[in-house]
Amino acid sequence: MRTILTGAFGAGVLLLSRSAPALAQEAQNIRSTTCWSCIPVPARGVNFGGPKIEEVMLRNGLRALIVRREGVPLLRVHVVARTNSRMSAADEVGYAGALATGLTSFVLPEGRAVSQAVEELGIGVGTSIDRLGFRWYANATSAQLTPTLELLAEFLQRGDVPDSVMLAIREARLASLDRVTSQPNQLALNAINHLLYPAEHPDAWPTTGTRSSMATLSRSRLTAYRNRVMHPSRLTVIVVSDLPRETVETAIERSLGYELAAAPALSVSHAAPVAPPTRARVALVARPGAAQSLVRVAALGPRQGDPDWAAFEVLNVIFSGSSAARLDQRLRARAGLSYEVRSLVQSFEASGRLYLPFSVETRQTVRAVAETLEELDAMRRDISLEEVERAKRTLVRGFPDGFVSTFGVALRVYELVLQGLPMNYYGSYASSIQSVTLADVRAAMRKYLAVNRVQLAIVGDIATYEHEIRALVGRRGLVVLTPDSLVPR
Amino acid sequence: MHSRGNGRSTVTNPIPMRTYRLSLILLNALALLAVDVAATNAQSVRFDPPYTRFRLANGLEVALARMPDAPVVTVMTLYRVGSAHERAGRSGFAHLFEHLLFNDTKHITELQRTNLLLENGGGANASTNRDFTIFATWASSNALELVLYLDAERMGNLLGGVTDRALDLEKEVVRNEHRDRIGNVPYVAAQQSLYELVFGRQHPYGRPTLGSMQDLSAATVADVERFYREYYTPTNAVLVVAGDIHLDSTRLLVERWYGAVAPGAEPPPLAVPKAELSGVVRVVREEPVELPRLYVSWPTPPDLTGTSITLDVVEALLSRGIANRLRERLVGELRIAEDVIVTHETAAHGGLFTIEVRAVAGQSLGPIDDEIRAALARMVESPPNEAELQRVNKSLELGVLAQTESTGGRAGYFAQNILLTGRPNVFAERVALRRALTPRDISDAVFGFLRPDRRVVLSVVPSGRSALAVPGSSRTSGAQ
Numbered sequence: 001m002r003t004i005l006t007g008a009f010g011a012g013v014l015l016l017s018r019s020a021p022a023l024a025q026e027a028q029n030i031r032s033t034t035c036w037s038c039i040p041v042p043a044r045g046v047n048f049g050g051p052k053i054e055e056v057m058l059r060n061g062l063r064a065l066i067v068r069r070e071g072v073p074l075l076r077v078h079v080v081a082r083t084n085s086r087m088s089a090a091d092e093v094g095y096a097g098a099l100a101t102g103l104t105s106f107v108l109p110e111g112r113a114v115s116q117a118v119e120e121l122g123i124g125v126g127t128s129i130d131r132l133g134f135r136w137y138a139n140a141t142s143a144q145l146t147p148t149l150e151l152l153a154e155f156l157q158r159g160d161v162p163d164s165v166m167l168a169i170r171e172a173r174l175a176s177l178d179r180v181t182s183q184p185n186q187l188a189l190n191a192i193n194h195l196l197y198p199a200e201h202p203d204a205w206p207t208t209g210t211r212s213s214m215a216t217l218s219r220s221r222l223t224a225y226r227n228r229v230m231h232p233s234r235l236t237v238i239v240v241s242d243l244p245r246e247t248v249e250t251a252i253e254r255s256l257g258y259e260l261a262a263a264p265a266l267s268v269s270h271a272a273p274v275a276p277p278t279r280a281r282v283a284l285v286a287r288p289g290a291a292q293s294l295v296r297v298a299a300l301g302p303r304q305g306d307p308d309w310a311a312f313e314v315l316n317v318i319f320s321g322s323s324a325a326r327l328d329q330r331l332r333a334r335a336g337l338s339y340e341v342r343s344l345v346q347s348f349e350a351s352g353r354l355y356l357p358f359s360v361e362t363r364q365t366v367r368a369v370a371e372t373l374e375e376l377d378a379m380r381r382d383i384s385l386e387e388v389e390r391a392k393r394t395l396v397r398g399f400p401d402g403f404v405s406t407f408g409v410a411l412r413v414y415e416l417v418l419q420g421l422p423m424n425y426y427g428s429y430a431s432s433i434q435s436v437t438l439a440d441v442r443a444a445m446r447k448y449l450a451v452n453r454v455q456l457a458i459v460g461d462i463a464t465y466e467h468e469i470r471a472l473v474g475r476r477g478l479v480v481l482t483p484d485s486l487v488p489r
Numbered sequence: 490m491h492s493r494g495n496g497r498s499t500v501t502n503p504i505p506m507r508t509y510r511l512s513l514i515l516l517n518a519l520a521l522l523a524v525d526v527a528a529t530n531a532q533s534v535r536f537d538p539p540y541t542r543f544r545l546a547n548g549l550e551v552a553l554a555r556m557p558d559a560p561v562v563t564v565m566t567l568y569r570v571g572s573a574h575e576r577a578g579r580s581g582f583a584h585l586f587e588h589l590l591f592n593d594t595k596h597i598t599e600l601q602r603t604n605l606l607l608e609n610g611g612g613a614n615a616s617t618n619r620d621f622t623i624f625a626t627w628a629s630s631n632a633l634e635l636v637l638y639l640d641a642e643r644m645g646n647l648l649g650g651v652t653d654r655a656l657d658l659e660k661e662v663v664r665n666e667h668r669d670r671i672g673n674v675p676y677v678a679a680q681q682s683l684y685e686l687v688f689g690r691q692h693p694y695g696r697p698t699l700g701s702m703q704d705l706s707a708a709t710v711a712d713v714e715r716f717y718r719e720y721y722t723p724t725n726a727v728l729v730v731a732g733d734i735h736l737d738s739t740r741l742l743v744e745r746w747y748g749a750v751a752p753g754a755e756p757p758p759l760a761v762p763k764a765e766l767s768g769v770v771r772v773v774r775e776e777p778v779e780l781p782r783l784y785v786s787w788p789t790p791p792d793l794t795g796t797s798i799t800l801d802v803v804e805a806l807l808s809r810g811i812a813n814r815l816r817e818r819l820v821g822e823l824r825i826a827e828d829v830i831v832t833h834e835t836a837a838h839g840g841l842f843t844i845e846v847r848a849v850a851g852q853s854l855g856p857i858d859d860e861i862r863a864a865l866a867r868m869v870e871s872p873p874n875e876a877e878l879q880r881v882n883k884s885l886e887l888g889v890l891a892q893t894e895s896t897g898g899r900a901g902y903f904a905q906n907i908l909l910t911g912r913p914n915v916f917a918e919r920v921a922l923r924r925a926l927t928p929r930d931i932s933d934a935v936f937g938f939l940r941p942d943r944r945v946v947l948s949v950v951p952s953g954r955s956a957l958a959v960p961g962s963s964r965t966s967g968a969q
Contacts, residue, residue, distance in 0.1 A: 183675075336658040398610035398612075401610060
């Protein structure tokens with residue numbers, strides 16, 4: 001007896017049945033006629049241009065981006081503060097992270113913590129910090145739009161940070177900086193930044209702050225910083241929900257359209273361009289006895305929005321940005337050298353980069369590094385049209401997957417704000433990728449991923465392979481760094 | 490865990506695709522799909538996601554969920570086999586086997602499969618836990634049949650693709666995963682040891698899912714073939730397809746590909762002794778870390794029982810906002826800790842409730858243990874009020890609504906519920922159970938299950954600083 005249960009809209013079940021012999025016969029028929037060698041060929045790809053983003057500017061300068069996503073009564077609100085070098089002074093490195101950490105510890109005028117108000121509303125809130133800014137986000141049902149925005153407005157206008165909270169934030173930040181030397185992942189990241197960027201360049205500002213910037217963190221300084229970067233005229237509010245635009249717009253204007261003094265001036269200039277390295281270098285950081293080496297490979301690239309960006313993305317997919325990529329196949333699929341070899345492309349204030357983290361057993365470190373460099377050399381010599389077309393299909397057809405939830409949509413819009421990209425960026429994403437040619441990718445390879453542009457950092461038991469790495473990259477290509485030197489000061 | 494997919498990322502500090510996917514899949518989901526937006530009153534929450542359900546002649550249970558919001562589809566197959574089902578001397582085998590299911594099969598190579606998925610905007614991922622192994626494959630919705638074919642092919646035609654060389658290669662990858670996840674991350678090995686300390690070595694949950702390197706080396710192709718025949722059968726699996734699909738045509742495709750897989754025998758039964766602590770087990774581990782940490786753990790009843798759900802609420806009360814009494818005390822007032830993390834990991838044959846305190850540098854863990862006991866005693870004597878309970882319930886429901894919004898999240902939610910209860914949607918009854926809880930229920934659950942006299946107390950301290958451990962701790966486990 002076969003049972004078919006249909007639970008559409010929870011309205012009970014429908015039972016259908018066929019006799020057991022009939023079912024067995026049917027199954028046998030299927031098995032005998034199935035052609036396992038006949039791989040189904042998908043129909044033509046689907047078109048997807050991202051969500052419609054509606055932009056509203058309030059009189060106080062606040063920018064609101066509204067997206068309607070019907071079907072699910074969920075609300076995502078992101079408040080985005082950009083904290084690049086125009087907003088932050090060099091001695092305020094890490095303030096954005098401290099502010100993000102402390103956001104829910106801020107206290108409202110009647111003495112309630114923001115976290116208490118949030119709990120009473122029954123909504124979820126959080127913060128996240130990126131190199132270019134941070135976001136305060138709320139997750140609620142659409143019915144909670146107004147109370148969520150009102151809480152936000154109250155916090156933005158009148159929130160304060162008590163001394164005790166300030167002290168706790170500062171102590172925690174300093175303590176986490178003290179722990180950098182025992183955290184191999186953090187050491188590897190700091191080492192690669194050391195190779196790629198000039199000292200104290202904004203593209204390498206650690207979100208954790210530095211010892212000196214955290215030592216000077218005080219309530220008054222953090223409050224001044226907050227007033228500067230979180231002034232409404234410098235904020236963007238993103239609202240994604242199933243509600244009509246008019247409803248959202250009205251609620252935003254009512255809650256966040258308050259009058260405020262002019263925004264504090266910005267006195268810091270843009271980050272200077274980063275000159276690309278002229279030789280491949282490897283930084284070694286000792287972690288005696290480590291069973292595994294952490295390897296980081298990075299190369300500077302274009303910023304997102306730059307004409308080269310699409311070719312850079314395609315190049316990444318071919319090199320190590322997917323599980324069929326050349327380096328993944330070489331190191332993992334064919335040799336089992338690493339659990340995961342997957343690069344990503346990133347975009348910061350003055351430059352972009354390709355960043356590849358992987359780890360490898362200590363005794364295989366030299367082989368993995370040599371094979372990485374060999375693969376880069378092989379790509380310099382040849383990238384095929386087939387590879388380029390396949391990578392383009394990967395990017396274009398995988399694009400909709402980022403928009404399958406309210407959260408995903410809000411995150412994608414956040415990325416636009418953070419990167420300063422136009423709101424129609426996603427609408428033209430597929431065509432920008434499709435227009436990439438083999439010549440574009442080869443040019444991007446020469447320009448950004450030539451072996452002499454690539455920098456590597458290795459954290460591990462370096463005594464066992466230092467001389468071999470030196471033989472690989474030459475004496476001038478080797479830099480030995482101590483863990484202490486990688487603690488941001 | 491294994492992933493073969495698209496690593497596209499165009500953002501700063503992005504969440505890698507693998508992590509994103511798994512976070513959706515592995516959330517031990519409660520779910521909420523429909524909310525009465527006319528009211529914020531928690532009583533009005535409903536959950537009525539549309540789905541179709543049927544069973545193939547070979548025993549495969551299937552649920553289809555139409556989600557037309559974006560042109561993507563996720564095919565999720567869950568097998569009722571995890572590390573709990575491993576034989577002695579083969580710890581970690583279920584996870585190794587999960588990796589092997591991404592290798593060549595009879596009719597298609599690994600690279601072919603990966604390329605086909607990538608070219609159609611997709612990818613694949615999998616994870617193994619104590620009770621089950623779950624495979625997610627996704628792509629743009631026009632490639633639905635391809636995704637079904639690829640998944641059915643490995644269900645029906647794995648053998649022939651797994652060779653000694655392929656097995657050895659995958660063992661090496663898993664060893665690297667072991668080093669990645671445990672060797673390179675402070676405290677993880679200690680956390681993993683909690684299961685052994687709480688459940689004991691004889692319990693199926695007492696061994697780590699990643700297994701031991703030694704057992705991994707011992708695995709053979711014969712083990713692979715036996716495991717596949719015993720557990721990777723349609724009879725022992727649940728399939729959920731969620732996304733921009735047409736239900737009728739998808740059902741035909743499921744019948745075409747999965748119906749072609751021969752049914753298997755019932756898998757061997759699993760003997761599960763009751764997990765019970767008879768006293769307090771105090772253990773210390775010295776590790777190359779900077780800060781001491783304290784883990785206090787208790788065994789809890791199986792997932793989806795009333796008590797398990799009550800303890801989920803206790804977890805939320807201890808973890809969140811104004812109810813976070815312990816954090817306020819340890820971090821805010823006493824300043825002896827940086828953070829407090831409360832978790833309740835639930836599974837089919839029992840759960841693990843853990844309070845983890847990340848102490849400040851040089852802090853002795855004994856006073857922290859005292860504070861934990863005092864906090865739980867206060868919770869017994871003076872449990873949270875009704876309003877506090879309802880707020881926690883509301884935020885739990887809201888969280889689940891968000892988590893099941895994606896095709897992967899929805900498919901994972903349905904699949905796990907079918908496995909544990911036989912029904913895709915148990916949201917309403919869970920909500921009802923939680924909403925019916927009274928402060929007295931919370932008090933009783935804490936009193937009955939988070940007992941001061943039956944627990945595991947694990948101190949993790951910097952090398953050479955065992956004096957920081959809770960007094961009475963030994964370097965090996967054993968009731969004291």
